[in-house]
Amino acid sequence: MSEAAVAVAAEGLEKRFGPVVALAGLDFEVPAGSVLAVLGPNGAGKSTLLRLLAGLARPSAGRVRIGADEGRDRRRMRGRVGYVGHATFLYPNLTVRENLVFAARLHGVARPGARADALLAEQGLAALADRPAGALSRGQAQRLAIARGLVHDPPVVLLDEPFTGLDPASADRLAERVRALAAAGRAVVLVTHDLAQAAALGDRALLLVRGRVAFDSRGTRPSAAALEAAWREVGAA
């Protein structure tokens, strides 16, 4: 995690599924150490955007840049991005620790066991290390999913609606976590429905509607008021 200038950028990013345009030419940059909040109604293309950034799908046009990497090699891109999606990607029959060790090996981490132990300690899951992942509560599974996403220490972290279904205490802890990730120099892209969280955590906010940017707070931190106004405008347009 030494590259200070690492960022993730979208250049003319487009994604089509047959006749449906999910994303229509997005351009933005996320500097290292900052949080980009992405908001929008259902079907706006937020999850599609994250999947493109994560290297899970091939863009129909345009490209994703990770640092200086032009994004031609999606495999290498995946190695530099940590993705925490709606689902946890956890295997219920493996223990908490085994899930992390597996993810570490999948991502080519040098000493998977040690890394898993370190992450468990960091996320406060050490006590649950030998519990089957299927027996975890929602909050615990969420923390494990985040640990899994960070297993290869990626400079870019993508979070898809991580606050959904969390109680206020867990949500606060998660917000802390997000701030810590950015403070440690990573570029974070956070998709959320929660305007308040977006305002609180985001250094910049994008409002996506039907694959296009309807509002961009640009260089300034988004205020909750501005976001609400933009949201209402979009709803009434």
Added chain:
Amino acid sequence: MGSTARAAGDAAVDRLAARLRAPTGWLLAGLTGAWLVAVVRAPEDAVQGVIQKILYVHPPLAFAAYLGFGLTAVGGALYLWRGDDAWDRLARSAAEVGVLFCTLMLVTGPIWARGTWGRWWSWDLRLTLTLLLWFVYLAYLLLRSFTEGSERAARFAAVYGIAGLAVIPLNYFAIDLAGGRAIHPENLGSGSLGAGMGLPFLMGVLATLAAFVHLLVRRVEVEGLRTRLAERLAAERDRAGHEEGGRWAM
């Protein structure tokens, strides 16, 4: 390659298809006419009788059926490599036209068999090979129907097309191993075409290929129309959503 470039590429394919439609149609009409004349004037086979004239129909259908699948597989491979929708259009169209010719082959085959050997079906090499090809075609088309998401369907179908093509030579050797070389009439190479049969046979091959190409061109055109219609409908829905002014779902 931006969306305008993609639209231009698609439009180019549409224009090409539109331009080819008439010439291939006329070529088909001409060749079919010539072929019919040649078939009627061809001598009747001493042993097999008039049913032998299926020779001018059945093997040419085979060329088209296998050509069709070849195009399907190659189109799919190019689609995977380049990501260009036009290749997928070709693959899908070739599959739909090819399956038609394959089905016709499976219909004329037994008719010929019944006429010459008295049995409707035999598990000989070529018939069995074609039957397997037919099943692969069917599986390909069903895969496209049952996969949700046209991009994913195109990708999956392309992979299946490649596997399906790879299995054709394997099937040939497998059926041969199982003793399927028994009954089918000898290969043309061994000079079994009697005098006066060469021309109608050649005409048959050319006419069938012309039919294949013409149908392919029209199918590609239809696919283009379908895509443009779907895009227009999607855009309409977009606009309607904006004009309605309802609150977005959170």
Added chain:
Amino acid sequence: MSVVLAVLWKDLVTEWRRRDRVVAMAVFAFLVVLVLHFALPARDADEARRLAPGLLWVAYVFAGLLGLDRAFAIELENEALSGLALAPADRGWLFLGKAAANFVILGAVQAATAVVFALAFGVELAPVAGGLALVVALGSFGLCAVGTLFGAIAVRTRYREVMLPLLLLPLLVPVLLGAVSATAGLLETGTLRWPSIQLLLVTDAVFGIVSFLSFEYVLDE
């Protein structure tokens, strides 16, 4: 390479803890043998020996289809398949790990089924056990190669359980014919029929390579 071992380990450990796939496959295979025994009773030892190779492989293919379907069904929970797709490794390695696990699990079921089959049909398989193991291994390799590739495809389609056999069976003809022929050769003369083995080897190579290379495109979203 460690990715291959990781996936292989994960599948085998999961199966060891759940045991649902291997039990379902085994029971299903035994039932197929039972049904075949009633459907095609062999009147004497010679007829049994003649029917045996084909019937045995029918049971194997059905068990295999069931196992291959389950192999990816377990990846649907928590979208674990996407988790695999995120790996920065060449997806061919993921394929290899999964196919190897399928191969091992199917192999265990096949061994048990062979015993049951020998009992049900009164066929002596023990004398040719070595050769039979080789033939079964070669056949299963091909089956697991394309089966794993199309298992990953079928799991993302509607009517997944129907889609997999639909896709696989037309492709399995060379595997089936080669394996049945080789098995028949073993039962009749106790020797390996080289042409059949050759067919199996070529088919395995083709299927293996095509599946390994294509898996890259199957895991995309």
